[in-house]
Amino acid sequence: MIMHVTSILASFVSPVDIGTTPQSLLLALPLIAVIAVVYKATKLEEFTFASFVKESAILFGSISVFMILAAVGLYLVMQFTVG
Amino acid sequence: MADKSSGVFRLGSLPLLFLVGFAGWWVPGLGHLIIGKKASAAIIFGSILSAIFVGLWISSIAVIDTHEPWYWAQLFNSPLIALLSYLNGEVCHCSVFGRPREIGQIYTGVAGMLNLLCVVNAVYLAHKMHSAKESE
Known part of the structure; x- marks a missing residue:
């Protein structure tokens, strides 16, 4: 038991190795999910599981699509200006 | 909707708002729990704590750095963040x-800003409920 607790605590004092790779951008997705869920938890007046999941999923998709469009836009600007 | 005739709603407006805001700052979701929004409280608690723990797991507690501007956003998670900062500076x-530092800062900082949003929302809802009770 103490070994388990120690190993869990030890994982919070040494960073995880994450390279500067395109795949590391996927770490944005859990954070977007948290933002969508917390925002909807503060906004919804009537709380049913189905409506909450639906609203959160729509917000999650909206943020994700907007971020992808922003990335594509920035990429195109860089291509046309810097080359 | 909470039972307005019992519990914390007997408090005056200002102490109630202060209690809800302060509790929501110390423990994410506790402000909503006090005003009777149990589902919102559970979701806020789970989501914000998940973001904090993922951020700390990715970057270690070294990401809680008082010399960085991100620290002020992280501090909105809970005053206990200051304890982590102390542990990192004096013990660890x-x-x-x-990249791990960047991602940890973003996760813990955004979690703190989300908790600030929840605190403001809980105080607003408490004020609304208190006003509705007084106008009855």
């Missing part, structure tokens, strides 16, 4: 650089 002496 950890350090983190590069």
